[in-house]
Amino acid sequence: GNSVTQMEGPVTLSEEAFLTINCTYTATGYPSLFWYVQYPGEGLQLLLKATKADDKGSNKGFEATYRKETTSFHLEKGSVQVSDSAVYFCALRGSSSGSARQLTFGSGTQLTVLP
Amino acid sequence: GAVVSQHPSWVICKSGTSVKIECRSLDFQATTMFWYRQFPKQSLMLMATSNEGSKATYEQGVEKDKFLINHASLTLSTLTVTSAHPEDSSFYICSAPSVYNEQFFGPGTRLTVL
Numbered sequence: 001g002n003s004v005t006q007m008e009g010p011v012t013l014s015e016e017a018f019l020t021i022n023c024t025y026t027a028t029g030y031p032s033l034f035w036y037v038q039y040p041g042e043g044l045q046l047l048l049k050a051t052k053a054d055d056k057g058s059n060k061g062f063e064a065t066y067r068k069e070t071t072s073f074h075l076e077k078g079s080v081q082v083s084d085s086a087v088y089f090c091a092l093r094g095s096s097s098g099s100a101r102q103l104t105f106g107s108g109t110q111l112t113v114l115p
Numbered sequence: 116g117a118v119v120s121q122h123p124s125w126v127i128c129k130s131g132t133s134v135k136i137e138c139r140s141l142d143f144q145a146t147t148m149f150w151y152r153q154f155p156k157q158s159l160m161l162m163a164t165s166n167e168g169s170k171a172t173y174e175q176g177v178e179k180d181k182f183l184i185n186h187a188s189l190t191l192s193t194l195t196v197t198s199a200h201p202e203d204s205s206f207y208i209c210s211a212p213s214v215y216n217e218q219f220f221g222p223g224t225r226l227t228v229l
Contacts, residue, residue: 036220043121043208043220044159089158093216102149103210103218107158 002027006090006106013080013113021075021109023064023090031092033057033066033073034103038087047075047088080113087111117143119211121221128199129229136194136224138165138209144189145211149218150182153206165192199228 007022025031032051036044048057053068062077073090090106118141128134138148146167151159163184164172171184181203183195192211196203208223 041223041225043119043222044210045220046217049217093218102161102164105158108156110156 002031002092002094002104004090004092004104004106007109008107010110010112013111015082015113015115016079017113019075019077019080019084019111021088021090021111023073023075023106025071025073025090025092027071027092027094029095030068031094033064034091034093035062035064035073035075036089036091036105038089038108040086044089080111082113082115085111085113117141117211117213117217117219119209119219119221121207121209121224123224124222125225125227127227127229130200131198133195133197134199134226136196136207136209136226138192138194138211138221140190140211140219143211143213145192145213146189148186148192148209148211150184150192150194151208151210153208153223155206159208162194165194167192196226199226201228204228 003026005024034049035047037047038044048059050057050066056065064073064075087108087110089108091103120139122137148165150162153159162177165184165186167186173179186192204227210218210220
């Protein structure tokens with residue numbers, strides 16, 4: 001079945017530091033890949049996505065590139081802000097018809113950015 | 116983007132009582148909605164897929180008689196936790212896919228069972 005392995009946290013960075021959160025996946029076919037962000041006490045918000053190999057998703061300074069050869073979708077940001085403090089989830093949606101709408105999530109990575 | 120709401124946002128109940136959580140898609144129709152459970156500092160675990168006009172599909176290990184799901188209309192799904200116990204305390208999140216298959220998540224409902 002599908003699975004997502006995400007870098008364990010928590011991650012603590014100083015403001016303006018470079019961020020990388022690793023994410024690798026296992027899936028058959030050609031899944032779509034996502035990063036979601038969850039702020040304290042809230043539901044998940046889509047941060048960015050990529051639907052095919054070599055696609056780069058980007059939003060709010062965050063980027064992730066769909067690498068099929070390494071089955072990875074690492075999240076990066078060049079300069080984090082205190083407001084980026086949240087939990088980040090990597091997720092995939094399978095390409096087979098039976099799992100067309102279902103998401104599989106990684107374990108989540110807590111990011112804390114200090115001023 | 117599309118909006119999904121949940122009600123209530125938090126609820127505290129006594130052990131043995133039942134609690135109903137609503138999930139609504141506010142500006143789009145959803146024939147399918149998903150219910151997740153999230154324990155503190157853990158990921159989301161899919162509990163069941165709610166299907167409008169038919170029975171819900173439960174994931175392995177989820178008791179369908181305990182977690183009753185009703186997809187009453189194209190914009191409303193409800194999750195009822197029956198005879199709740201402290202171990203059912205958790206953060207429950209629903210999501211609904213748009214016609215473009217993008218998932219929109221509700222803000223979650225925190226259930227505390229005393």
